[in-house]
Amino acid sequence: MIINETLKVIKQRRSVRSYKGEQIEEEELQAILEAGLYAPNAGDQAWHFTVVQDRGLLDKLNLAAKEAARQTDMKHLRELGSNEKFHCLYNASTLIIVTGDERSPIPLDADCAAATQNLLIAAESVGLGSCWIFFVLMAFDSPQGPELRKELKIPDGYRPYSSAVFGYKKGASAKAPERKPNLITCIR
Numbered sequence: 001m002i003i004n005e006t007l008k009v010i011k012q013r014r015s016v017r018s019y020k021g022e023q024i025e026e027e028e029l030q031a032i033l034e035a036g037l038y039a040p041n042a043g044d045q046a047w048h049f050t051v052v053q054d055r056g057l058l059d060k061l062n063l064a065a066k067e068a069a070r071q072t073d074m075k076h077l078r079e080l081g082s083n084e085k086f087h088c089l090y091n092a093s094t095l096i097i098v099t100g101d102e103r104s105p106i107p108l109d110a111d112c113a114a115a116t117q118n119l120l121i122a123a124e125s126v127g128l129g130s131c132w133i134f135f136v137l138m139a140f141d142s143p144q145g146p147e148l149r150k151e152l153k154i155p156d157g158y159r160p161y162s163s164a165v166f167g168y169k170k171g172a173s174a175k176a177p178e179r180k181p182n183l184i185t186c187i188r
């Protein structure tokens with residue numbers, strides 16, 4: 001089995017849901033963003049990365065997302081939306097929202113997902129914790145959605161596709177569970 005740094009980092013990455021309070025270093029943030037920008041993309045870089053490090057805005061996004069979650073027909077989301085202790089960004093110090101240009105003729109789900117995965121792998125490689133966050137995107141469907149878009153300076157015509165939080169891990173991550181069998185077929 002080949003083992004190298006890249007493969008180790010990929011296997012080591014886990015979703016982190018508990019963070020220390022301090023902000024990440026600027027050079028760590030820049031390294032993560034650079035990795036995102038170099039992801040494969042079908043839409044000719046028709047994406048945009050919005051970094052949010054303002055505590056007030058992070059908390060506002062959390063509240064708006066929880067409000068929207070309470071209106072859904074999914075019990076699990078409604079419960080999280082009503083749980084006072086739940087912070088959908090886990091109090092992480094940095095959130096990156098990946099948006100895609102809605103005018104692109106190419107569907108951008110895959111482009112934004114590939115970029116997000118690059119962000120997570122890069123974060124792990126520089127010793128940061130991260131977690132992909134769908135939940136917070138519900139904030140954009142809440143009544144505060146338009147106001148939040150403005151405050152976040154999301155470019156006109158761009159739609160939020162994915163997001164992830166980053167910060168210093170509080171405690172060690174559990175080892176990844178064993179991978180399920182029969183997930184691979186090789187035809188040779």
Ligand SMILES: Cc1cc2nc3c(=O)[nH]c(=O)nc-3n(C[C@H](O)[C@H](O)[C@H](O)COP(=O)(O)O)c2cc1C
Nearest residue numbers: 013014015016017088131132133134135136162176
């Ligand atoms: C599209 C997508 C959306 C996700 N949204 C959330 C989320 O809103 N909140 C959360 O805590 N984790 C979220 N996750 C993280 C998954 O729960 C996590 O990746 C999965 O449980 C596997 O665990 P691991 O990342 O530690 O390997 C999301 C992951 C993906 C790929």
